[in-house]
Amino acid sequence: MTFSHAKSTVGVTQSMANRVLRLLIVCQVLYSTIAFGSVLDIDKEEEEFSEELLLKPLPDRKVLAHFHFQSTAPPSTSFGRHHHLFPKPISQLVKKFRVKEMELSFTQGRWRYEQWGGFDHISSNNAKPPGVELWAVFDVPQSQVDASWKNLTHALSGLFCASINFLESSTTYSAPEWAFRPDLGNLRYGTLPREAVCTENLTPWLKLLPCRDKAGLSALLDRPSIYRGFYHSQQLHLTLTGSGSEEVDSGIVLEQTLTVVLQPSSWRTGKSYVDKAHSQPSWSINSIFGRKVGGKCVLAKSSNVYLQFEKGLVGELKNLQKENANSETNKLASKVFLSNLSFDLSVNPDKVFEEVDNFHSKSTSILYEFSVEKYNDSHPLDLGLTWKIPVVWSCQQAPLHASRFLMGSGNERGAIAIYLRSTELSEGLKKSDIVDKSCELRVNVFQVVPWYIKVYYHTLQVFVNQQSRAVADIMEKIHISPSKDKTSPGVMELILKLPCGLESAALNLEFDKGFLHIDEYPPDANQGFDIPAAVISYPDFHASMHFSEDGSLDKSPMFSKFQEKSLVLSYTEILLVPLTTPDFSMPYNVITITCTVFALYFGSLLNVLQKRVGEEERFLKSKAGRKTGRLSQLLSKFSTKLRGKPREPQPSTTVSSSFVSFKLILKILLVAGIAICWQYYFG
């Protein structure tokens, strides 16, 4: 519906856009004069929006596209209700639920840490587990955090057309203490591993952008081409800045990122490679997105496209360069010769940056900047990369490669194993270990397990290099909150202290599978249940990237983000655990059969207890006859008749019964006399 509507109003919007542009220029001039006049006055600070796109060739013939849209609302008193650029629903959300920091991600596909890298900013912040992940930090008292979380999930669920409201139930979210994000109080974390992500989640996300997907870089987001990719993660991260004092509303920074890994359809220039496996596909923006960048979003402060060549790639290119042109005077600026000999860029970059590396490695990554401002609809930007020679390189890896799997068969019990394998980086550490004996690699493990996976934490076993080790030797810190049935999931937070020279380490936990009530199974119960991904992070390693000392990139929100020290973090696989199912069609049968058994027990036992055989009856009757008289005798007669048994002859009772009846008549006469007297005197 939105599409058709959009089509019909394209013309209108364009003319409108022009008008708005003019108006904005005027406004901007005005504002800038004011801003220069009073820099210190925070009220006069502008709301800003910027859009950036980072493209990066990946070793396995794919291309990473990372969109980064940032809207900021500065701290102010006057913004109260109205915003120029900043999306209103988000600011309302922040105000209403007092969110301090929040991150919501919708992900499809799995990030391949081995091929696509595990040490840079994108892989540790934008590689997310499949499905929905939400965490939020609240600025409310401890007791109200859960209530705020529940409301927030419902609000987000409405905002993004997703079933985030399932995170409301206390069985799905947890409160990690330190292993997930360090030093954040009032944090809540929840995941929905099985949430399907599609355009219905993207459209509301795009609506938060000032230009939506009508102009600027977001116009590249052609649904069929981005959902065709191997990995797709759409994220929303908001942080509060500035003072949190009462009068001034704190500023909000909203980062919306979309990370896509796409396979360029291999269009080739005439050259055919000998080695097809190693040939990198040449691509252009048009070939991977099916669209070109037709100018910037007019409301954006900055709009840039970056192309990044990784450290490994640059090193490889340099090597190739040396081989090809042996003793050439290649002390020239590296960027120039790189672009000339091994690949071609269809557009000349506006700027070229080189990473400032803290580690003294051979090569550093290179960044080309293309400013979108120069381009417009008639002259769109179509950045293309054409490879001239085949290259093979690998991305920088996290210290350890983490994977997780299930062990055991059957639906009764099993075990979860987290397996950590050394990568190149830890190989490097091993070498440095020779110098420093007391080298340790610290690994943070955070794992949430739903309650129906009943983990026995006392069975935790640690294997280092395939040898069992005492848990106490390896564990630096441990925090466990075991799961409560139908109430809360089990949370495990560990810091492992592994020796540097390790080849592999494995954690092993046994569990029993729970049995659920018939209502608690999802519609496709036999598919199994998901255990959310575990988070493995390395507290001693931080990914940060610094380009160019001159600070010209500092203005770019994306790269200022990249420069921040961020924890190297990776997610493991989601596990699918099949659980036993009862027979869903049987509730009535089960109820009736069980109740029948109970009735059988009750009835037959009671029958045995009150059954009397003939002689007992005779005995009782004789006793009754002797003692109680005619009424009970009649009753017993009646009962024997009811039972259909012949009445026993009672030879001995005749005399006594006549005596008893005489007594009875006397009693009745006495009572009658009293009654008459009563009537006479009081009536």
Next chain:
Amino acid sequence: MEAKKEEKHSRRSSFWVWVIASVIFRLILVYFHKNLNLSSRPEVSTPLTSIRRLAEGYWLKQSSMSPYAGSMYHGSPLLLSLLGPLTVQRIQGQPNHLLCSLLFVLADVVSAVLIRATGQKLQTAYSQSLKLLELDNLSRSSEILSSGDVAALVYLWNPFTIVACVGLSTSPIENLAIILSLYGACTRLPSLAAFGWVVATHLSLYPAILIIPLIFLLGYGLDAPPRKLFVQRRHGKGGDNPSSGSSCQQEELLIQSKLPLTFSWKPVMHFLFWASVWSVYVLALCSLSVKQKGGLWEMFKSTYGFILTVEDLSPNMGVLWYFFAEVFDFFRNFFLIVFHMNILFMILPLAIRLNHRPCFLAFVYIMISSMLKSYPSVGDSALCLGLFGLFIFELADMQFSFFLFCGYVGVSLLSPVMHNLWIWRGTGNANFYYATAMAFACFQIVLVVQSTSAMLNHDRKLRKVSVTIP
């Protein structure tokens, strides 16, 4: 006379040979415990009796958390302090839970010995009371084995007991507590009876209803033919020759002194006093051990509360798990009440009808609770069958005994097969296993009904015989 003594001696020695053989058999099984994997069988380890859960609770406690923090452990904190350290200690080269297993074997042997002692007490008392009724010909004590020996050996060699013991469920300890209370009551030791009762109730709640048979045992004495017969007998005697003189008087006095025709309140009061003392003591110990971690209320909630609300729906031998997995949520509370009331409803009629046989009454109560409890295991059935052996002479005329035997064997063979088909192979479904549980419940019902009816018939026979004897 000599030959008789010798025979008795040889009988005794053969009993001990069987006991030792059973211990050796257990030890062999314990050694191959890993291969048998009995401790994870649903029949053996219920959420209440599983040793793995106990180890988890102990681990949580050691890492300064409440043992009830997760929904893993639901047993008593005292058991945790007793068995917990044993689950951790490993002896090099030996099976993991060797010390625990040894403790359970010991508990089994002690239970058997106590059952035997109880049986002997019962038998002597019973033959004495028969003698008083001049029904000596009815007592068959001079047969191969005494009922105590039979019961003890049935308890020791019952596959259920062996499996429960080797499979490391805590039910041998619970059974020991129950048997201890019965033994204490039979030997007229109110403090011991009270101790056993309090501990058994603390461990698994259901033995609480045993207070009625225990009070009867202490008040009226051991199992005897209906009191009416004694009264009749005395009256009959008095009527027969009213002028017999002092010898008859003496005899009457003797009867009165030996036979509990009247309810004696003194031991009962003692029992109640000791019960309150022990329960205060147990509660104090518990509160000490869970003081920092939630206190007594949390303990009650996750032990008794867990038993009463049937929270865990994992399959077991009982009838409730599948029912509560399938029943609609809004009926849940209603059925919880109904099913628990089913146990309570039967207490009074049984107590009225069987008050002259308190031990048998206790057996019936244990049987009913082991049948209808929320998480039954083979350990409970083992106790029932063991106690059943005590009344083997009285219940000789029981109907369907062969049918029941076949049923028990069949169900205990079929149930693991069905479980395997459902859980491991995925070729069967839950109904298969549930059907075996239903069949097992039915057989238990037939057993309890038939044994009660056989006992009542036995009383009738006694009455008939005593009436016909002049």
